[in-house]
Amino acid sequence: MRTTTTIAETRAFLDGARAGGATVGLVPTLGSLHGGHTSLMARAAADCDVVAVSVFVNPLQFGVGEDFAAYPRDVDADAEVVSRSGVDLLFVPSVEEMYPEPVRTTVSVSGLTTRLEGSSRPSHFAGVATVLAKLWNIVGPCRAYFGEKDWQQLAVVRRLAADLSFPVEVVACPTVREPDGLAMASRNAYLDPAERAAATVLHRALLAGVAAVEAGERDPAQVRATMAAVVGTEPLAELDYAEVVDATTLDPVDPLTGELRLLAAVGLGRARLIDNVGVLAD
Amino acid sequence: MRTTTTIAETRAFLDGARAGGATVGLVPTLGSLHGGHTSLMARAAADCDVVAVSVFVNPLQFGVGEDFAAYPRDVDADAEVVSRSGVDLLFVPSVEEMYPEPVRTTVSVSGLTTRLEGSSRPSHFAGVATVLAKLWNIVGPCRAYFGEKDWQQLAVVRRLAADLSFPVEVVACPTVREPDGLAMASRNAYLDPAERAAATVLHRALLAGVAAVEAGERDPAQVRATMAAVVGTEPLAELDYAEVVDATTLDPVDPLTGELRLLAAVGLGRARLIDNVGVLAD
Numbered sequence: 001m002r003t004t005t006t007i008a009e010t011r012a013f014l015d016g017a018r019a020g021g022a023t024v025g026l027v028p029t030l031g032s033l034h035g036g037h038t039s040l041m042a043r044a045a046a047d048c049d050v051v052a053v054s055v056f057v058n059p060l061q062f063g064v065g066e067d068f069a070a071y072p073r074d075v076d077a078d079a080e081v082v083s084r085s086g087v088d089l090l091f092v093p094s095v096e097e098m099y100p101e102p103v104r105t106t107v108s109v110s111g112l113t114t115r116l117e118g119s120s121r122p123s124h125f126a127g128v129a130t131v132l133a134k135l136w137n138i139v140g141p142c143r144a145y146f147g148e149k150d151w152q153q154l155a156v157v158r159r160l161a162a163d164l165s166f167p168v169e170v171v172a173c174p175t176v177r178e179p180d181g182l183a184m185a186s187r188n189a190y191l192d193p194a195e196r197a198a199a200t201v202l203h204r205a206l207l208a209g210v211a212a213v214e215a216g217e218r219d220p221a222q223v224r225a226t227m228a229a230v231v232g233t234e235p236l237a238e239l240d241y242a243e244v245v246d247a248t249t250l251d252p253v254d255p256l257t258g259e260l261r262l263l264a265a266v267g268l269g270r271a272r273l274i275d276n277v278g279v280l281a282d
Numbered sequence: 283m284r285t286t287t288t289i290a291e292t293r294a295f296l297d298g299a300r301a302g303g304a305t306v307g308l309v310p311t312l313g314s315l316h317g318g319h320t321s322l323m324a325r326a327a328a329d330c331d332v333v334a335v336s337v338f339v340n341p342l343q344f345g346v347g348e349d350f351a352a353y354p355r356d357v358d359a360d361a362e363v364v365s366r367s368g369v370d371l372l373f374v375p376s377v378e379e380m381y382p383e384p385v386r387t388t389v390s391v392s393g394l395t396t397r398l399e400g401s402s403r404p405s406h407f408a409g410v411a412t413v414l415a416k417l418w419n420i421v422g423p424c425r426a427y428f429g430e431k432d433w434q435q436l437a438v439v440r441r442l443a444a445d446l447s448f449p450v451e452v453v454a455c456p457t458v459r460e461p462d463g464l465a466m467a468s469r470n471a472y473l474d475p476a477e478r479a480a481a482t483v484l485h486r487a488l489l490a491g492v493a494a495v496e497a498g499e500r501d502p503a504q505v506r507a508t509m510a511a512v513v514g515t516e517p518l519a520e521l522d523y524a525e526v527v528d529a530t531t532l533d534p535v536d537p538l539t540g541e542l543r544l545l546a547a548v549g550l551g552r553a554r555l556i557d558n559v560g561v562l563a564d
Contacts, residue, residue, distance in 0.1 A: 105391050110388065164389075165416050166419050
């Protein structure tokens, strides 16, 4: 496995691979790699001739007062995980390499980004879209792999790729969960044992919402209340939102019909965790 | 010469050319091609193995009340010009091909885009940056040719390419002028004979500003006043702005020093014309 820290080396390696006829898969990450990431790498390795993983804690996608400085970083552990995952290139740029001067260019996606995560994190998705546009320009034509855990991000990324005709195929991969249902996430590292035990409430709340829809509930307010009630049973968990929306547009649906997505966010000590599940209301 | 109307054909043609080892030059235009455009095509043909010209009147870069509907369009005349200019590919997409659904993704460049043209046209440069990001993604790695007549656009385009690491080399080409000094521009077609005669005031004002700097004037207000006074001699011309700024950052400079750019915009009947010239103050 090759490790690069510069844009030029990365581009040269992947342009060379494509020139030799190889297809390229990209797994863009913030590092602190876990089973969710390795599932993306495994899928990329199955689909593509050459797999690149980027590890970059992108300051643009952290808001004021968020955990940019504290975000878990362990380059050696990440390199070890990547080296065991059939990856050909690990790209670990510094902030100075990615943003040698203050970035004046911003890529934003309207509509999809104001509600849900966007309510709490108003500049988050512009930071994500901007760094992805840059990563895609560095990596070149590829398939890019994203986890469904970040469902709203996935919708934004798909729209970004389509609107600007990036030569990138966005591939969504299922959320990977711990045995007790907690979605794998780098920020789970923030949880102390009591919070870790309490964290299962997020997935349990979503499953309760799904059960309500499957039992015939078509009032979104009732489904939201069902999810909120489950979160309310856990004293350590603070509900940010629990919503049910159209799975593709993320718009409200009332009465509930079609492909739906239930999404929720809770605070648990220092951590803010998100999760989502799908359900069909026909 | 090949003419394409779809993104897929265009990408296939140019990917094929690059796969065969060819370098690609791109001249992005709004059509209504004139001597300024043909100078870009000639430069691209001299530099690159394959030259692509895009003709697309991009609605995103026209503001409310601007001349999107009236903007001169003549596809046959443009095709004739292009076919005589050593061009290999003419890409003429429809609005529906470029924007099959309402565009939610916007690329914006801060700082450079609020003053000068940005004051009169607040959404203009975001429209330019968004369509260029899309065109570059369609065309792929290339040299892209822009005229210095749109100096502020050139600064925005360079920043866009650098910030997002597009695999694009931005090449600036000198403004092409009519024998009486008027910069060639598609909107010159709006001028009636009296306005056409009056239009030379724009370049004359800029040259008066340059002469003032070369004579030792270092007060930007005096240089602005010199340029405004020249425009004021022409009853048909309405001054929008006449400024002197740092040539690279477009920031104000006081006292004047270094590489400067003098930029002005005037209204003349239906037309709004812009021009600029450079001068060194050492």
